[in-house]
Amino acid sequence: MKLFLFNTMSRRKEEFIPIAPPKVGMYCCGPTVYNYAHIGNLRTYIFEDILRRTLEFNGYQVLHVMNITDVGHMTTDADAGDDKMEVAARRENRSPWEIARFYEAAFFKDTERLNILRPHITPRATEHIPEMIALIQRLEAAGYTYRTKEGVYFDTSKCPDYGKLARLDLSSQRTARPEVVEDETKRNPSDFMLWFTNKPNHIMQWESPWGRGYPGWHIECSAMSMKYLGEEFDIHCGGVDHIPVHHTNEIAQSECATGHTFVHYWLHGEFLLMNREKISKSKGGSINTLQSLIDEGYDPLVYRYFCLQAHYRAELNFSLEALDAARSGLRRIYSLRPDDDPLRNDEAAFEEAKQRVHEAINDDLGIPEAVGLLNTYDSYRLWTTFDAILGLKIAERAQRGEEELPEEVKQLIEQRNAARREKRWAESDAIRAKLIAMGYEVGDGPQGTTVRKRPV
Numbered sequence: 394m395k396l397f398l399f400n401t402m403s404r405r406k407e408e409f410i411p412i413a414p415p416k417v418g419m420y421c422c423g424p425t426v427y428n429y430a431h432i433g434n435l436r437t438y439i440f441e442d443i444l445r446r447t448l449e450f451n452g453y454q455v456l457h458v459m460n461i462t463d464v465g466h467m468t469t470d471a472d473a474g475d476d477k478m479e480v481a482a483r484r485e486n487r488s489p490w491e492i493a494r495f496y497e498a499a500f501f502k503d504t505e506r507l508n509i510l511r512p513h514i515t516p517r518a519t520e521h522i523p524e525m526i527a528l529i530q531r532l533e534a535a536g537y538t539y540r541t542k543e544g545v546y547f548d549t550s551k552c553p554d555y556g557k558l559a560r561l562d563l564s565s566q567r568t569a570r571p572e573v574v575e576d577e578t579k580r581n582p583s584d585f586m587l588w589f590t591n592k593p594n595h596i597m598q599w600e601s602p603w604g605r606g607y608p609g610w611h612i613e614c615s616a617m618s619m620k621y622l623g624e625e626f627d628i629h630c631g632g633v634d635h636i637p638v639h640h641t642n643e644i645a646q647s648e649c650a651t652g653h654t655f656v657h658y659w660l661h662g663e664f665l666l667m668n669r670e671k672i673s674k675s676k677g678g679s680i681n682t683l684q685s686l687i688d689e690g691y692d693p694l695v696y697r698y699f700c701l702q703a704h705y706r707a708e709l710n711f712s713l714e715a716l717d718a719a720r721s722g723l724r725r726i727y728s729l730r731p732d733d734d735p736l737r738n739d740e741a742a743f744e745e746a747k748q749r750v751h752e753a754i755n756d757d758l759g760i761p762e763a764v765g766l767l768n769t770y771d772s773y774r775l776w777t778t779f780d781a782i783l784g785l786k787i788a789e790r791a792q793r794g795e796e797e798l799p800e801e802v803k804q805l806i807e808q809r810n811a812a813r814r815e816k817r818w819a820e821s822d823a824i825r826a827k828l829i830a831m832g833y834e835v836g837d838g839p840q841g842t843t844v845r846k847r848p849v
């Protein structure tokens with residue numbers, strides 16, 4: 394079956410044809426590890442995970458590379474401000490290296506809890522400084538750079554199709570970008586730093602042909618993606634916020650260095666919109682990280698399922714009401730059983746349904762349509778087949794309800810049955826509340842209390 398993906402470069406859906414099938418090279422811009430990941434950023438990683446799983450479902454062998462930015466990402470996406478790592482180091486009174494390792498581990502803990510497959514290679518920027526220097530030297534030799542006292546700039550006026558991804562109008566850029574504090578040594582407003590040299594207070598510094606300093610954020614992704622995927626590869630993804638500056642600059646420096654196309658398909662995930670007023674946690678603080686959702690009693694997979702309700706190229710409004718609705722939907726999916734599957738004994742009907750869901754997904758990751766179809770068929774086998782893409786752990790969670798109950802729970806059930814027989818309602822209610830707090834669903838059936846582990 395053909396797979397279609399929306400390519401930001403052409404602004405249309407294109408049939409996906411890899412360079413060397415069945416292999417697919419896929420690069421995703423990773424986190425800047427200066428803080429806990431925001432749930433809006435995690436939405437982007439869920440979209441990229443769905444993309445990878447869809448490619449694998451279609452029989453491709455994906456090599457998934459995602460970098461760790463642990464130096465050089467300034468507080469604006471352009472060159473102004475401070476390095477985010479150094480700001481965090483001052484805030485927490487730790488070294489930028491400690492900050493980087495701590496938040497990198499926190500990031501992978503979050504993605505694991507969201508059942509996001511770990512990329513095959515996760516290169517750190519600080520461990521690829523020689524590759525970055527070599528790439529800057531290559532650009533320098535070809536005449537695309539100039540030096541000022543601040544560092545080495547990429548000269549965008551030398552790159553004839555600069556800005557093609559974002560369809561930038563460079564004439565209007567000369568007056569735009571008011572947030573950027575311009576460096577007067579820069580020749581064109583869109584020029585960007587490849588190597589910073591004049592930052593004496595920056596803790597992370599390396600020797601280079603241009604003096605001690607550190608790399609710009611954009612050169613990191615070009616150097617690391619080309620190292621692991623080759624100088625021309627299939628798919629590059631990120632959030633839509635990367636289009637105008639970061640990916641634009643990655644394309645310029647990569648294609649000027651190599652003289653050919655850098656990436657064939659550019660895919661971008663849309664924003665998660667938070668309410669203007671902050672959504673508060675019941676115990677204070679606001680909801681913006683995965684842990685803050687867990688603290689409010691949400692299973693991470695509820696957040697994953699919530700993200701699957703919207704197409705990746707559509708904005709998604711975050712609210713606790715919408716999250717509650719996703720939880721109800723997910724509980725219903727987890728309550729399906731193979732024994733009462735309407736497609737259980739009808740192979741032709743199953744194959745037809747599978748074809749329809751697969752077509753929906755292969756149409757530029759039409760996950761909301763696919764989920765709609767799956768909800769209509771209500772088939773355990775169909776849900777578990779496509780769980781290879783959805784990543785909701787359906788088989789595992791559905792079994793949770795069938796597990797043997799621990800001795801303590803069995804005793805509580807007996808105590809509650811006795812309390813109900815003797816009409817001690819307060820005690821019966823207290824035991825019920827205790828079981829719910831322990832993560833069980835409690836019902837009152839003809840045989841007394843029924844209890845099963847809540848799947849989500």
Ligand SMILES: [Zn+2]
Binds near residue numbers: 422423614639
């Ligand atoms: Zn990047």
